[in-house]
Amino acid sequence: MARKLPAKDVVIIGLGWTGSILAYELAKTGLNVVAIERGPWRDTATDFPPAYAQDELRYAVRLDLFLRPGQQTLTFRNNASQTAMPIRSFSGFLPGNGVGGAGIHWNGQTWRFLPTDFQLRSHLEQRYGKDALPADMTIQDWPVSYDELEPYYDRFEKLCGTSGKAGNIRGQKQAGGNPFEGWRSSEYPTPPLKQGLGAMLFAEAARKTGHSPFPQPASNLSEAYVNPLGVKLGQCTYCGFCERFGCGNYAKASPQTCVLPALLRFPNFSAQTESEVTKINLDSTGKRATGVTYVDTSGEEWEQPADIVLMCAFSFFNVQLMLLSGIGKPYDPQTGQGVVGRNYAYQTTSSVSVILKDKILNPFIATGAHGMIIDDYNGDNFDHTGLGFVGGGYMGFGQTGARPIQTRPVPNGTPKWGAEWKKATAETYQRACSLATHASSYSYKDCYLDLDPTYKDRFGRPLLRMTFDFHDNELKMSAFLTDRLADIAKAMDPVEIVASPRKGPYDSTIYQTTHNTGGTVMGTDPVTSVLNRYCQSWDVHNVFVPGGASVFPQNHGYNPTDTVGALAYWTADAIRERYLKSPGPLV
């Protein structure tokens, strides 16, 4: 029997990017806010000081900052004819764990979606005709437009101090920036990072082949910065330990470096760590949440009553908790009815590895989000007529480091071990680089999340089950993009290139990306969405999913964090300015 705690105004499930932003914005109004976080408290100086933050074995190989399957996992299968099995070792994607969530271990790539991405279905149907889209593709327009979201993108980038070069300020093209991006109300908060030789060589080749390279927008800061919350970030040292690592130099934007110092000053905010929310409780009508139940480290169960419940966990676990709490109608792939778990999507990535001659690239001097990129083949930036697919992605040189254990490039055909391998890795390390494409993953009728009928978590609750595979549209797209990238690589005067377009079936044991999206999507119609345009549950008006990637109706050719952050601010404003004045459905 759960012990009941004194009521709070707001309970937040998960203290990562969206949880910390919402906590700050709502605590600022004087509301009593408590955040309940499954993992441990994490703090820059204590948990990743520069004295040992760059420990590749501990963090990148043994995955110290990530969720352990023993805490929570999910089952996976490629299609409904298979039996899903539990993921017993996370490898294909890596959900975060603890305060800061994925905001600690991310690379810092800070991209906005394209204006046309927000009207994806209507835009594509208008340009290419209704028949151009596969019948089982379930993409849909977002319920918000780019123009509506622009001020919120701007706010999140200013929170992070993002480094970059604008390509479009209020409709005016800017030399050196991304010519394809949507308009920006202002330049990036800090100038672009410095680029290494590999990135410069790629940019030169891209220009030579008629493309428009620009520095990748990065929340690894090119210079020290004070954000609007008064919190100070340091300058990136290009140590090359971002992805899978916490930043000990206060230089990578994260909840720790951007929000928590200001948030913790509010006496009306508290955090309960190492406690997992097992259920959102509803009143007898089922239309209003009364709070949450959580279990602490000693196994003790607590009920935390609250007037507003904010679901700020990683995408999968928002979906799982919603299904377990009976909020919204579960999606049924047979009939296409129901919404919770619908439109799960991923990201379609590929690579071209390049070995140059007589070059010293010093690839270990890097950050998670430096690099030179082209956006010519993203979204609908290029004419898809006759290509046989829709969608696209950015591509370029964005190598996040060359850490000694996991970065051992060798020429094709080199033995996997032994003296020859040793000789080859020593000769190749300084001359090799990896180019990548990072592309969209549209949603389909048969890609979805539901509760597993067999496997249970440590609390006896059904695990979430993922059913996902790449579709022809994405594989054709990846082949096309990878070819374009290989063309540019050839212009770098390589000794060898190896192009690896994405091939099916999806393999959950090979790391591709942690951009798992959808399942609680936002939309204009309750028949095809879980949340309205303010990320508010259509069914239970005091439950919000304020911007986590589970709200994306499909995934676009960019990293999700900037959009996640923008939607968090968008939802915070809706709650503060509209919901608090008149609690009830906002649409």
Place this chain on the structure above:
Amino acid sequence: MRRPLATAVLFVGLTGNAFAQDTQSFDRIERGRYLAVLGDCAGCHTASHGAPFAGGVALQTPFGTLVAPNITSDPETGIGNMTNDEFLAVLHEGRGHDGKRLYPAMPYPAYTKMTDDEVLALRAYFGTVAPVNNRVVSNQLPFPLNIRLAMAFWNGLNFTPGRYQPNPQKSALWNRGAYIVEGPAHCGTCHTPKTLLGGDKNSAALTGATLQGWFAPDITNDQRKGIGGWSTDDLVQYLKTGTNKWTLASGPMAEAVSHSTSRMNDDDILAIATYLKDSGEASASARPESVAAGNNAMRAGAAIYKDSCAACHKDSGEGEINLFPRLAGSALVQSDDPTTLVRVVLHGTRSVSTAGAPTAPAMPAFDWRLEDAQVAAVLTYVRNNWGNAAGPVPASVVASQRASLAKSP
């Protein structure tokens, strides 16, 4: 009806002084609350995560442990039963209940400079602090120091009771600053060197002292050792936010900033800065000879610095404002007493979060990673590079501090 009654009671209680005041007056209580901020009463009387002013903070003195008592209005374990005269005796004369002599961990040698009116405003404020029943055994000193009568002798040597006397040669702002520094804020309690008996060396007021494993630096205007290189604005910013372009407050000063200086009003902070900038010797103290760059410790220190320190403090030793303290030209880095430096390298430290500078970055601990000789070398290097000059840090000093930190909680 309650107010006249309260006043009547006060008249009885205040025989012998003429400060009959309305104890319920908001202005008076608010004045008392602000005086409690100036005096940093919470610094000692509020335990970490404890109820306000309920006592319990242990002060490690060279003579033994003293625990700050409960000063809430609880009649049994707090000061609810204390009369105004008794309260005046505590702050002005260092005499507690029943005339018992206090130990000067309670800074009555400074509070004695406060006017009766201010002390009673403070009393009025403490009368409004929620009572907390929490019995504290303050005197945990060993025999014979636990005999309070010894303090009569100590007071005779070290204590001059009396209110602050303004210096007519100086401005009102200067006098306000002098009053706060010498009186309620009791800066000298930490920053003034002590005699063998623990009394202030008044001839060397505010020139720095070591206590509780920290060196409270010289805060006179000395160009080399003190704050001579800081502008008045630098000093104001430091007291208000805990950080400026030179450094970040940490250790006991982080607490003083958090509880006291960051909550002072701007005029008072400016007054303190004005006074401190006019204190001590105007000229710089003699510059010691730099340790030569070719010295072994310097060479090892340079390599360790590059490896373990430069990512934040930078090759130039400039650090980053509000994040990583500047080492080049820092008076604290070059102070004669390296206690603080050794401590922060071994154990790390955290700066303070204030409304003006919420970040509160931290220095990580290196005790697990650097040997005594390595800590000594890197400190010798930062004390003698970029134009800095200070004595080398011997490994034995690091060893003894490592041992004493291992014993402290």
